[in-house]
Amino acid sequence: MNNWRSLYWNFFNFLTRRVMALGFVGVGIILSVSALPNLLPGGTVQDNGVPSDDIVLRTFSVVFPLIVSLLGVLLFRAKPFYPPWLK
Numbered sequence: 001m002n003n004w005r006s007l008y009w010n011f012f013n014f015l016t017r018r019v020m021a022l023g024f025v026g027v028g029i030i031l032s033v034s035a036l037p038n039l040l041p042g043g044t045v046q047d048n049g050v051p052s053d054d055i056v057l058r059t060f061s062v063v064f065p066l067i068v069s070l071l072g073v074l075l076f077r078a079k080p081f082y083p084p085w086l087k
Contacts, residue, residue, distance in 0.1 A: 005086055013080040024072025031065035038062060 037043050038058040044051035045058050 002086070009080075009082050009086060013082075017076060017078055017080065021072045021076035024075065025069045026072075028065040028067075028069025028072060032062055032069070035061040035065065 038045055038061050042053075043058055044053050045061050046052070047054070047057060
């Protein structure tokens, strides 16, 4: 039984620390790059279906995906988790 638990936690750590982390980084970078034109003069962001040129919304649309990709990097570098009773 302990072997199955160890296998489960190895699989969990792989999926979380490698697959999800790379997904966070990839999607964060793609969304951030696609939102870069919002920072240019004349760029707008849809706010309730109405174009808005508010600089806070435009900046947030670029910065938030960068924060997500940063969290993905931190997740990739995290130590594997194993419950105390498994060790």
